[in-house]
Amino acid sequence: MRASDRAYRTLLDEIQSGALAPGTVLGEVEQSARLGVSRTPLREALGRLVADGLVVQQSARVTVVTGIDADDIRELFELRRALEESAARMAAERADSASFADLADEFAHASLDGRSGLDAYYALIGRFDTALDAAVGNDYLTSALRTVRTHLVRVRRLARDNPDRLAASVAEHRLIAAAIAAHDADLAASATHVHLHNALESILHSIDASTGSATSPSVPVLVEGS
Incomplete structure (x- = not known):
């Protein structure tokens, strides 16, 4: 190196x-x-x-x-939403069904028990992202996504692991993978939209709880999960 x-x-x-x-x-x-x-x-x-x-x-x-605050996170998620919803739609149109069906099955059986379970879950998300990038086959889009993911590592560190949110995130990823496997582009994009909305609200809620500030409207939220 x-x-x-x-x-x-x-x-x-x-x-x-x-x-x-x-x-x-x-x-x-x-x-x-x-x-x-x-x-x-x-x-x-x-x-x-x-x-x-x-x-x-x-x-x-x-x-x-550089620092990162609630406004930075909102702006990051605006870009993330545009990129990931497009990527999910494109993957549903282009992907090999079997690989995403396998990923959906892995999400369905994912365990979140202990540190090892969480590590395995985040590794599964990494494999999902890799499969998504390969299915999209657009170097410009995947390059932009890699930049967003670089910042997301910092953002996730600001949020606390919440069992309810993590469980919901698993289900959301399963639905996205299943929609791609079924070549249902509208469902894949919609499921991605819902997942990112929940992820953003949960991160902002977690920051509010740790700082005592109010960065977002009061809405029912879960908490973190890619």
Whole structure:
């Protein structure tokens, strides 16, 4: 792996995990020494993170981790809704039925017990996303989706795992996968719309609960789940 790729991956993981919190200053000299790379590959890595929207360049040698608030999350979900509903519709028109039928069955039997169950569930979502991208077969769309998913890792960390919401998310993913398998484009897009609405409201509700603020109208919500 190239030094710039290694530095990018390390910094990306640290930003997404919260190890590098919003507002953290990434000084070029300090980060080069910490990551064990020279300044040229570090600058390449930071440039990629700037393009991702995860850091902002404040000066020639100082970069800062960007923050994320309720308005950012709403805007992210506006883009996510446009992309994922289109992707679901296109996948329903183009996908191999068997692969999505298998995914629907996996969602139907998914267990959320313990940390291992949650890890397995998120891995299943990852496989679903990969299958969706392959079915769509549009590099421009899938590239945009990858950017959105990069930010979603940070957003999910702001929400708390809630058993009711996670169970609902499993059912929502099962319906989307089943609709794609059945080549029902309208149902696939509608089910995706409902899933994203519930996911957004639950994340905002979770942030409200942790900060005591009011970021969204009071509506019945569940809580997190991709």
